[in-house]
Amino acid sequence: MLTRSHLLVMLLALSSGLTACSSSTPPVASPVLRFDREVNYGDDKAVELVTNEFGSTDLQMIAEKMTGSLLETGIFQGRPTVTISTVKNKTSEYIDTTNIMNSIQTTLVKSGKVRFTRSINEMQAGVDELQRQNQSGLYKQHSTAKIGKMTAAKYSLEGELTSIVKDNGSTKDVFYKFTLKMFDVEEGTIEWQDEKQIRKTSKR
Amino acid sequence: MKSLLLAATLGCMTCLAHAAQPANPTPPAVAAKVALRGEPYGVRVAEMRIVRKNDILTVQADLENTVRANRTVFYRFRWLDDMGNQVGDGESWKQMGLYGLQLQTVKSVAPNSSATDLKLEMNVEQK
Amino acid sequence: MRMFPITTGLPTGKIGQASLTIHRIREIVVYEENTRTTGCGELCLPPARTSRLRQAASLRFIRSTVILLGIAVITGCANMKSHDVVATNVQAQVQTGTVASAIDELDKSASSDSERAGLLYNLERGELLRLNKQYPESTAAFLKADALVNEWEQTAKTDPSKLLGKIGAALISERLSDYEGQDYEKVWLTTRLALNHLAQGETENARADIKRTHEREAVIAEFRAKSLAAAEAEAKTKGAAATGKELNGYPVETINDPAVLKLKNSYSNALSHYLAGFLYEVLNEPGLAAPGYRKAIELKPETPLLEEGLRGLDKRTSFTHKRHKKMTDVLFVVEAGNAPARKPQAFTIPVPIDGWQTLSISYPVIAPSTDAPLSLLAANGQKLKLENVVDVNVMARRALKDDMPGMVMRGITRAIAKSVLQHQLSEHAGMFGQIAGMAASAYTEQADDRMWRMLPGRVYVARGYLPPGAYQLQIDGRDLGEKINIGGQYALIPIRLYENKAIEGNVIAFGELAPPAPAPTKKGAKRKKATT
Numbered sequence: 001m002l003t004r005s006h007l008l009v010m011l012l013a014l015s016s017g018l019t020a021c022s023s024s025t026p027p028v029a030s031p032v033l034r035f036d037r038e039v040n041y042g043d044d045k046a047v048e049l050v051t052n053e054f055g056s057t058d059l060q061m062i063a064e065k066m067t068g069s070l071l072e073t074g075i076f077q078g079r080p081t082v083t084i085s086t087v088k089n090k091t092s093e094y095i096d097t098t099n100i101m102n103s104i105q106t107t108l109v110k111s112g113k114v115r116f117t118r119s120i121n122e123m124q125a126g127v128d129e130l131q132r133q134n135q136s137g138l139y140k141q142h143s144t145a146k147i148g149k150m151t152a153a154k155y156s157l158e159g160e161l162t163s164i165v166k167d168n169g170s171t172k173d174v175f176y177k178f179t180l181k182m183f184d185v186e187e188g189t190i191e192w193q194d195e196k197q198i199r200k201t202s203k204r
Numbered sequence: 205m206k207s208l209l210l211a212a213t214l215g216c217m218t219c220l221a222h223a224a225q226p227a228n229p230t231p232p233a234v235a236a237k238v239a240l241r242g243e244p245y246g247v248r249v250a251e252m253r254i255v256r257k258n259d260i261l262t263v264q265a266d267l268e269n270t271v272r273a274n275r276t277v278f279y280r281f282r283w284l285d286d287m288g289n290q291v292g293d294g295e296s297w298k299q300m301g302l303y304g305l306q307l308q309t310v311k312s313v314a315p316n317s318s319a320t321d322l323k324l325e326m327n328v329e330q331k
Numbered sequence: 332m333r334m335f336p337i338t339t340g341l342p343t344g345k346i347g348q349a350s351l352t353i354h355r356i357r358e359i360v361v362y363e364e365n366t367r368t369t370g371c372g373e374l375c376l377p378p379a380r381t382s383r384l385r386q387a388a389s390l391r392f393i394r395s396t397v398i399l400l401g402i403a404v405i406t407g408c409a410n411m412k413s414h415d416v417v418a419t420n421v422q423a424q425v426q427t428g429t430v431a432s433a434i435d436e437l438d439k440s441a442s443s444d445s446e447r448a449g450l451l452y453n454l455e456r457g458e459l460l461r462l463n464k465q466y467p468e469s470t471a472a473f474l475k476a477d478a479l480v481n482e483w484e485q486t487a488k489t490d491p492s493k494l495l496g497k498i499g500a501a502l503i504s505e506r507l508s509d510y511e512g513q514d515y516e517k518v519w520l521t522t523r524l525a526l527n528h529l530a531q532g533e534t535e536n537a538r539a540d541i542k543r544t545h546e547r548e549a550v551i552a553e554f555r556a557k558s559l560a561a562a563e564a565e566a567k568t569k570g571a572a573a574t575g576k577e578l579n580g581y582p583v584e585t586i587n588d589p590a591v592l593k594l595k596n597s598y599s600n601a602l603s604h605y606l607a608g609f610l611y612e613v614l615n616e617p618g619l620a621a622p623g624y625r626k627a628i629e630l631k632p633e634t635p636l637l638e639e640g641l642r643g644l645d646k647r648t649s650f651t652h653k654r655h656k657k658m659t660d661v662l663f664v665v666e667a668g669n670a671p672a673r674k675p676q677a678f679t680i681p682v683p684i685d686g687w688q689t690l691s692i693s694y695p696v697i698a699p700s701t702d703a704p705l706s707l708l709a710a711n712g713q714k715l716k717l718e719n720v721v722d723v724n725v726m727a728r729r730a731l732k733d734d735m736p737g738m739v740m741r742g743i744t745r746a747i748a749k750s751v752l753q754h755q756l757s758e759h760a761g762m763f764g765q766i767a768g769m770a771a772s773a774y775t776e777q778a779d780d781r782m783w784r785m786l787p788g789r790v791y792v793a794r795g796y797l798p799p800g801a802y803q804l805q806i807d808g809r810d811l812g813e814k815i816n817i818g819g820q821y822a823l824i825p826i827r828l829y830e831n832k833a834i835e836g837n838v839i840a841f842g843e844l845a846p847p848a849p850a851p852t853k854k855g856a857k858r859k860k861a862t863t
Contacts, residue, residue, distance in 0.1 A: 045296040047298065068262075089618040091622060094549075096619055107292075120650050167556060
């Protein structure tokens with residue numbers, strides 16, 4: 001009996017080498033709670049090729065290209081103020097274009113080269129807070145934020161996303177183009193502009 | 205003898221890929237900045253240019269396909285500060301096709317001025 | 332995993348060609364069962380043993396089918412019930428009685444808990460509760476239905492053995508299988524949820540519903556892409572051209588070909604997209620509103636109202652415009668009539684059993700809508716054009732057309748299986764057996780007439796600027812009842828219209844207009860009303 005089990009262990013060790021350890025002892029349990037359907041966290045930076053609709057990788061690639069291009073031009077000398085204007089979605093897909101701008105803004109803010117002011121969409125919350133501080137009568141006089149002290153943006157970012165879709169039933173080709181422009185608000189001039197092109201092809 | 209036989213039984217494509225690799229590899233200075241996972245299948249990083257522009261590090265890398273078959277490269281740049289710590293969140297992976305014998309340049313810009321070094325992470329697929 | 336087709340355990344006899352069809356069905360069943368390792372029964376036995384079981388299996392097949400038929404006759408009353416009959420009664424109650432009495436009528440039809448948990452029951456009930464302005468209750472019913480749809484969508488993708496139940500049920504009657512909802516009904520469901528959530532003042536939940544609507548629709552559209560591409564190619568060979576148009580810089584591509592549009596409108600619906608555009612606009616997300624309006628136009632080309640949605644989008648969402656706006660941007664959603672009915676119709680086919688016998692198969696049919704179209708809505712005399720954006724009749728008929736090949740296949744299989752059974756019964760159980768079999772067969776052979784019937788037949792929209800105030804509404808000269816109060820930056824007004832009755836839903840208002848009278852100083856007015 002003993003010799004036989006010994007032989008078995010030796011055989012196992014020989015056949016599978018190092019992995020024999022894991023096969024002979026039970027694996028340790030990971031700290032997860034899981035049901036039938038397998039769910040896993042994935043690499044948030046992985047190339048997403050599930051469908052050829054606008055996806056996470058496209059968003060990341062656009063944001064990276066735009067921030068890289070903005071940072072290397074050196075237009076942000078002296079930490080100017082910038083605001084986000086509109087991003088037109090001219091595709092036929094429901095794409096949250098504000099999300100692309102959010103990614104760009106995050107990276108630019110983290111670079112420390114630029115200051116952002118409230119965008120039009122973020123204005124209401126700011127106005128509400130100012131009114132609460134100044135008109136509710138709840139706060140100490142000197143501690144309230146003064147109305148009329150906001151810094152206006154020197155530059156504004158305007159973008160648009162377009163797409164060309166060709167589909168013949170078996171092959172679908174989608175071409176995306178994201179264009180971003182930075183205007184000098186006072187002068188109305190374009191101070192910087194870049195675009196990112198993406199082609200995605202899928203076969204059915 | 206044995207390896208020869210094995211090589212003969214394998215497809216012509218793989219022969220080519222392996223044969224091309226030692227003849228024209230990534231230059232050692234560049235290879236130090238490249239973290240390649242798996243086989244290069246004939247793809248080499250011919251040159252890498254690192255420039256500091258307006259206080260921000262920028263890089264261009266020439267990826268060259270030395271074989272006639274098309275290759276797909278997955279890559280991203282990882283930015284490091286002087287301590288060797290990663291700067292920023294890390295880039296997204298990018299997929300790029302390389303036609304046979306084609307050279308393509310990929311570019312990237314560091315997320316902020318603290319980046320002083322970089323690594324090009326990549327792997328190559330045979331289709 | 333063992334996967335060998337077993338085609339032996341079948342009744343053999345004088346059934347000629349017919350056996351082929353049964354064989355195929357059995358093969359599918361066996362395959363599905365084998366891919367699952369549970370509950371195989373004799374179907375998973377190795378081939379050597381199956382030959383021994385051949386005789387036994389043949390008898391067992393008959394016996395189990397008889398039992399199933401028996402069950403269908405005895406307990407299946409509920410399952411075999413005609414949804415058409417129930418829905419027609421409920422619809423009559425809505426139109427002649429009250430919505431509350433219609434809900435009672437529907438509730439009477441579902442006596443058991445399992446019936447009350449069903450998809451169709453909850454869809455119908457949710458719609459009725461919505462008509463009765465019981466929005467929270469309606470949302471609860473729709474959410475129940477939505478949970479079922481989600482569950483099915485998940486299992487259909489991961490667990491093909493779901494098919495098994497379907498095929499098994501199809502051998503007796505289509506009505507015994509679970510109702511899984513048509514694609515267009517699923518899109519309607521989330522659209523309805525969005526409207527309910529809006530009525531309940533839960534704008535963020537409504538946004539999630541709208542997002543789910545177009546995400547689900549994108550999946551369906553992807554599934555249909557091939558047939559759409561084929562239809563477009565054919566339209567182009569016939570001379571229809573794709574036209575590119577620009578509306579204030581936004582590109583729109585349409586093919587104004589009836590066949591293509593009909594196909595597109597069978598699974599997509601312009602209302603859902605237009606509502607998506609409207610809601611995203613209200614939420615100040617023009618980037619997401621634009622594709623909503625664009626898709627609505629592409630579904631109903633050359634509709635000025637829809638085109639204006641996209642053309643004026645940038646202006647309407649601009650900071651300056653909103654600050655100076657003195658009137659409410661009102662969207663009327665007028666839903667007229669009832670969804671069409673699937674009426675069972677019997678066909679007879681000859682079957683080669685013991686000579687030739689005729690058998691009855693029942694299929695559903697949908698009659699085209701005869702409702703008169705609506706054209707004009709008046710609010711205190713101010714006229715707004717009503718545009719038809721959805722025709723549920725077209726959607727339902729297309730869905731039925733797509734279902735038909737499968738239904739015919741299953742119908743013939745069923746007819747043959749039943750006739751084989753009758754034949755065997757008459758041989759083994761004599762006259763009495765034959766009569767019992769015939770009775771059961773006739774009883775179970777009824778077409779599947781289930782569909783979401785409380786939906787409207789057609790949907791129209793009208794949109795315009797109205798100063799805040801109380802309004803008397805008229806449609807094509809007909810008074811709609813009580814006056815409604817309109818106000819806010821945007822307003823959405825759902826109206827349900829029947830031949831002799833109109834039900835005005837609660838007005839959903841968004842945001843506040845700038846105060847009508849100018850404030851003492853210009854500066855003060857500006858500060859007070861910045862956005863929204």
